[in-house]
Amino acid sequence: MKLILFLILFSLSLLPLKTAQAQSEEHIWKRVTQTRSQQLMDSLKIDEANISAVVGYSIFTIEGYTSPEARIELSSSQANLGNQQTRADKNGFFRFNNIILPERPGELWLQATDNQGLTSSPVSIPQPPPGIERIEDILLPPTLAHSKGFFQKGSRSLAFGQTIPNSQVEVYLFESQDIPWFKKLLLVLPLPSKKAQAQEKISFPSLNKLTLKTSEDGYFSFDLPNQKNQFFRYYAGSIYQENYSPKSNTLSFRVLSFTEALYQQILLFASKITALIFGFSKDLIFWIFLEIVLLAILIKKYLAKKSQSLKYPNL
Numbered sequence: 001m002k003l004i005l006f007l008i009l010f011s012l013s014l015l016p017l018k019t020a021q022a023q024s025e026e027h028i029w030k031r032v033t034q035t036r037s038q039q040l041m042d043s044l045k046i047d048e049a050n051i052s053a054v055v056g057y058s059i060f061t062i063e064g065y066t067s068p069e070a071r072i073e074l075s076s077s078q079a080n081l082g083n084q085q086t087r088a089d090k091n092g093f094f095r096f097n098n099i100i101l102p103e104r105p106g107e108l109w110l111q112a113t114d115n116q117g118l119t120s121s122p123v124s125i126p127q128p129p130p131g132i133e134r135i136e137d138i139l140l141p142p143t144l145a146h147s148k149g150f151f152q153k154g155s156r157s158l159a160f161g162q163t164i165p166n167s168q169v170e171v172y173l174f175e176s177q178d179i180p181w182f183k184k185l186l187l188v189l190p191l192p193s194k195k196a197q198a199q200e201k202i203s204f205p206s207l208n209k210l211t212l213k214t215s216e217d218g219y220f221s222f223d224l225p226n227q228k229n230q231f232f233r234y235y236a237g238s239i240y241q242e243n244y245s246p247k248s249n250t251l252s253f254r255v256l257s258f259t260e261a262l263y264q265q266i267l268l269f270a271s272k273i274t275a276l277i278f279g280f281s282k283d284l285i286f287w288i289f290l291e292i293v294l295l296a297i298l299i300k301k302y303l304a305k306k307s308q309s310l311k312y313p314n315l
Contacts, residue, residue: 059098059100062096062138066120067162069115081108084099101128109125112140120140121249123246141236144235150264155226158223165218171222172236174233224253232252234253
């Protein structure tokens with residue numbers, strides 16, 4: 001009996017110890033799980049801050065060739081690419097890296113401005129398909145300009161431009177014959193077929209082609225034809241690694257006969273004289289107006305003084 005009572009008392013004395021140990025273990029578990037949970041939440045917050053994505057957007061690269069050290073601008077028909085610019089290297093190679101491409105950017109437009117400040121015609125690229133990562137080997141057209149747009153037969157006018165170094169340039173010149181007004185009137189009238197065909201032959205432009213080689217800096221130049229008093233149009237395109245660029249801007253010039261050149265000089269002289277006379281006339285009108293105002297003031301003072309002398313003759 002005493003042994004049973006002793007075992008009961010001993011078991012009761014151990015109960016608080018087990019309870020305290022269980023509470024302590026429970027406290028540790030809660031502390032650990034709470035700490036791990038907090039660490040997990042913190043790590044998720046860090047991941048949220050560092051990892052982001054925009055649905056419907058992709059990143060791509062576009063590269064190609066143009067004149068050395070030219071400034072290239074990239075835009076889109078939907079105006080959703082922002083202001084994208086880059087510079088070509090000394091070989092004319094350019095690249096736009098990591099461009100964010102919207103889901104529907106529309107057409108992509110590329111345009112270059114060379115070292116002379118000449119701007120090429122824009123190149124239009126159809127809307128890229130979804131998931132595209134790179135567009136390469138884009139050839140931008142040459143820049144083109146000339147020193148004179150109107151010049152007399154036999155005199156010189158220089159055309160020049162810039163494109164990819166050590167490339168081939170093809171220039172196409174279209175010669176158009178001028179038709180007098182009465183011949184233009186005949187073209188509208190119902191004429192026999194032979195005469196109509198003859199008139200069409202008169203107005204049909206002839207084509208001339210010129211092949212050039214660019215320098216190490218991408219420059220090229222040539223003399224415009226000056227043997228005929230004609231109206232010409234021309235443009236250029238470059239060939240690099242057997243690939244053809246789009247054509248440049250189309251320019252025009254006029255070769256004048258002696259009479260036409262004299263008429264142009266007379267018109268230029270007349271315009272300068274007119275501008276001079278108009279400027280002088282504006283100044284002349286101002287001074288005449290000023291003199292009229294001063295004369296009116298003097299007359300008013302004179303009349304006032306005279307009327308006062310009539311009222312007070314003894315003064």
